[in-house]
Amino acid sequence: MATMGRVRRSPLLAAWLALGFAWHCALHHAPAAAVTLSTASRWVVDEAGDRVKLACVNWPSHLEPMLAEGLGKRPVGAIAGDVAAMGFNCVRLTWPTFLVTNASYSSLTVEQSFQRLNLTESLAGIRANNPAVVDLKLIDAFKAVVSSLGENNVMVILDNHVSKPGWCCDNSDGNGFFGDGYFEPDVWVDGLTKMATMFAGVPHVVGMSLRNELRGPRQNSNDWYNKHC
């Protein structure tokens, strides 16, 4: 493992990591030859028991086009290489639930997704910089980004950011809390399950964060305890 930057510790980060890794471990009973992270007391450790410090940078892939940002500007491998060169050993790669649960999104190729939004200039940039992803289904383009990060020895944490693709976060965007317009708990679990299954055998995918920034008026004890549990 390369030298790793220092991770700012906060209770929130710790909780987020714990949640992510708990989920990872719960779903990975017998991974084939996967590098597995675990905890030893307060530390995250690798299989040899050596401490692993995650230095993650966020890479958004949850916006309307559902493709990792920047692929219209530079080849995916160049971006992944720069992430590693800057000293990060991990990417928090965001994804929207509907990418894998909602046919009106999951059926699209990269080209169709950008055409649907009239993002012609970006699409031309993708054609120039990443021709191999243009005709892929969105989820296969997502996998190509994950693979490229792996080739550059960058670990990946899959981050369920929103349900409906788009900029996050607003209290009334329908993605904030269980029961909101686009945040159906069963669909959310289905999406997490699909992603966990899909990436279970990918060694450098080391965890999942279950949901970004729960928020909004449903975040109250009456709804939470009386209606949803």
Ligand SMILES: *[C@@H]1O[C@H](CO)[C@@H](O)[C@H](O)[C@H]1NC(C)=O
């Ligand atoms: C699928 O996406 C559409 C458009 O965003 C949304 O209106 C619909 O509720 C989604 N369906 C499910 C089952 O999530």
Ligand SMILES: *[C@@H]1O[C@H](CO)[C@@H](O)[C@H](O)[C@H]1NC(C)=O
């Ligand atoms: C894309 O352009 C077409 C034709 O000008 C227009 O009808 C459509 O509303 C546009 N879609 C978006 C998402 O802007």
